[in-house]
Amino acid sequence: MKRLSFVADEEDAGHRLDQVLARRTPLSRRRARALLQAGAVFVDRRRVKVASRPVRSGQRVEVTLEARGAAPLAAAEPLEAHRILHSDPHLLFVDKPAGTPAQPGLDGTAASLPARLEALLGQRVYPVHRLDRDTTGVTVLARTRRAERALGAAFRRREVEKVYLALSVGVPEVASGRIEAPLGPDPGAPGCVRVSPSGRAAETAYRVLRRWGGFSLLELRPLTGRTHQIRAHLAHLGHPIAGDRRYGGPAHFTAESGQRLDFERPLLHALHLEVPHPLTGDRVGSEAPLPADLAETLQRLDALAPLTEPSDDSPDR
Numbered sequence: 001m002k003r004l005s006f007v008a009d010e011e012d013a014g015h016r017l018d019q020v021l022a023r024r025t026p027l028s029r030r031r032a033r034a035l036l037q038a039g040a041v042f043v044d045r046r047r048v049k050v051a052s053r054p055v056r057s058g059q060r061v062e063v064t065l066e067a068r069g070a071a072p073l074a075a076a077e078p079l080e081a082h083r084i085l086h087s088d089p090h091l092l093f094v095d096k097p098a099g100t101p102a103q104p105g106l107d108g109t110a111a112s113l114p115a116r117l118e119a120l121l122g123q124r125v126y127p128v129h130r131l132d133r134d135t136t137g138v139t140v141l142a143r144t145r146r147a148e149r150a151l152g153a154a155f156r157r158r159e160v161e162k163v164y165l166a167l168s169v170g171v172p173e174v175a176s177g178r179i180e181a182p183l184g185p186d187p188g189a190p191g192c193v194r195v196s197p198s199g200r201a202a203e204t205a206y207r208v209l210r211r212w213g214g215f216s217l218l219e220l221r222p223l224t225g226r227t228h229q230i231r232a233h234l235a236h237l238g239h240p241i242a243g244d245r246r247y248g249g250p251a252h253f254t255a256e257s258g259q260r261l262d263f264e265r266p267l268l269h270a271l272h273l274e275v276p277h278p279l280t281g282d283r284v285g286s287e288a289p290l291p292a293d294l295a296e297t298l299q300r301l302d303a304l305a306p307l308t309e310p311s312d313d314s315p316d317r
Contacts, residue, residue, distance in 0.1 A: 005062040006103060006127070007152045008055045011200065011226060017041070017061075018051035023227070025063065025103070032063075040064045057156055058149075076111035078120035085138060085286040090147040090278050092117065092125060093286035096139050098265050098293070102130045117141065128152055129160075129273065132228070137164070137270025138288040142278065150278035155225065161285070163272035164220040164230055165209075167263075167297060168239040169249060171216050176207040179233040183226045192246055193228050195236045202226045204233045210298075212305035214253065215242065217298065219271075230268060241266045242297075255304035267294050 004025050012020045021032035021041070033051045035041055041048050042062045043055070055061070079094070086093040094117065096102065101112045117125050125141045126148040142148035154160055184199030186192040193199070203223040210217040216239065222229050231247045234240055240249035243263030253261045274285030290298075 002065045003062060004065065004103075005060060007148065008057055008059045008061060009152070009225065010057050010156050012055045013057040014054050016051060017043070017048060017053045017055055020055045020061070021063065024061075027063070035063055035065070058152060076115035076119045079113070079116040081120065085288060086284070090143055091151065091275075091284075092141045092143060093138055093273065094141060095288040096131055096136060096270075098134045098136050098291065101133050102139065103127055113139070114141065128155065131270055132231075132266070132268070134265040135268045135270060136288070136291040136294070138273045138286050139270065140273060140275055147278035151275060154276050154278075158224070159276055161272070161274040162222055162270065164222070165269045165271050165290075165294070166218050166220055166230060166234065167242045167267040167294065168216050168218050168234050169242060170214060170239045171211045172206070172208060172218075172237065172239060177205070178223075179204045179206065179237055181233060181236055183229060183232055189246065193226065193232045195232065200224075200226060202229050202233065204230060212301045214305060215301060231266065241268055243267050253304075257304065259304055261297065261300055261304065263297070264293065267297060269294055 006024050008020065012024065018029050018032045018036060021027050022029040027035070036049050036051050039047050039049060040063060044059050083095040083097070084092060085095055094113065096113055100116065103112055103114070114125050114127050123143070125143055126145065127141050128148060128151040129139045131137065131139050140151060142151050180203045181195040182197065182199035183193045183202045184196035186194040201224060205221040205223060207219045208216050209219050220230050231241055231244055235247040240247045242249050242253070243251065244266035245251055249263070249266060251263055255261070269291060270288060272285060272287045274283055276282070277284045
């Protein structure tokens with residue numbers, strides 16, 4: 001057997017259990033309902049069979065998957081030790097590589113970050129902070145159930161500080177500001193979100209760090225924690241992330257010289273993360289170095305496109 005588990009967050013609160021399972025795991029909604037009917041879903045260690053049951057923030061959801069007849073899952077390749085940025089008996093800050101899911105999947109074709117850490121450390125770890133599969137950078141995992149609960153509560157209370165870098169298309173009209181736009185599911189693009197008056201409140205602060213002829217390097221601070229928040233907000237602003245084809249970003253850039261620069265993934269990087277320590281409450285954080293592909297892209301843009309410096313006196317958006 002294989003088991004999936006996660007702790008419901010603020011964005012899950014109030015939604016049907018089958019909807020949350022379809023959003024938070026690789027399960028389809030139909031498959032989630034089948035597992036619910038079969039008694040394979042537990043909420044806070046109690047079996048639940050009602051698909052329409054609303055989920056509360058902070059609840060632990062576990063799904064047991066039957067493995068009979070399935071091919072055995074490949075053993076996870078241990079994470080490189082240098083990717084552990086900070087460690088103590090309660091938590092780990094880790095530099096997540098692109099292509100590694102933040103949570104376990106079903107088919108075993110891509111080992112999750114927890115599985116790769118467990119292969120390295122020889123002990124179980126518990127994901128607390130979710131990064132998209134192709135987003136790189138710092139994330140935090142708990143080493144005990146107690147730490148998992150404390151860190152999950154800190155994220156729900158918005159007691160964490162998150163800083164991202166993104167290479168976006170074009171140059172924002174003002175050099176710094178806030179994007180305040182509610183986000184909800186995009187009916188035309190399953191798994192994506194879009195700005196919607198009926199969506200949940202979402203706020204992202206941004207600042208232009210560098211800009212070239214057709215691109216900007218942005219520092220972003222999500223003040224809420226919605227799914228795909230930065231990606232959707234920048235697309236709404238008209239400046240999608242380079243390589244983020246799901247949200248309108250380009251797959252490549254061709255300079256006037258004819259040289260082509262390909263973007264293999266959305267160039268979004270979690271630079272800094274700070275949380276209250278689950279035992280002491282003291283602030284603790286870490287910073288992840290630029291990944292090689294983003295660093296190389298910035299160097300190539302320096303060579304291919306004119307560079308201008310942003311003004312610091314632009315009004316907030």
